[in-house]
Amino acid sequence: MAFPQLNLPIADLKIKLVKGTTQVFDVVRKKYFQLTDEEWVRQNFLHYLNSEKKYPFGLMGVEKMIKYNNKRTRADIVLYNKDGSPRVIVECKAPHVEITQDTFNQIARYNFMLRVDFLILTNGMKYYCCKMDYENNTSSYVKEVPHF
DSSP, rough: OOOOOOOSSSOOOEEEEEEEEEEEEEETTTTTEEHHHHHHHHHHHHHHHHHOOOOOOOEEEEEEEEEEETTEEEEEEEEEESSEEEEEEEOOTTTTTTHHHHHHHHHHHHHHHHSSSSEEESSSOOOOEEEEEETTEEEEEESSOOOO
16 A cells, blocks of 8 residues: 655654554554554654654653543644643644644644644644634644644
8 A cells, every 4th residue: 555755754664564454553652553544644743743843752642532522532643741731732634635624623622621732733745733822712823833
């Protein structure tokens, strides 16, 4: 199975074939997962955050459970501060999935409980990063993903 070149640095991913299924090793969850288009973006973005933005893998969470209005949902990636408080939520989509207002609404629901500093939406080709301002109840787009 061929996966598209993303608009991210090339990551050295561990990939294997198991019973006809391509799997990728997740360095955060420390096990192999089926390599879907969305997982391709997630794994490459995790490595980008580590190598380029200096977030330690130990302060990343993947598929983190979040309760919202008595519903359980999962955030693709949550980045934490050294004190363990959540700082960034990342929502990953497959490269062919357009990032829309619905995508932003999805990550905003996750943030209702976590109240992070930044929200990032990516499909591996483009990304959007918003800085949250809770005092003024606003958000603004920033050009760069923040460094750790």
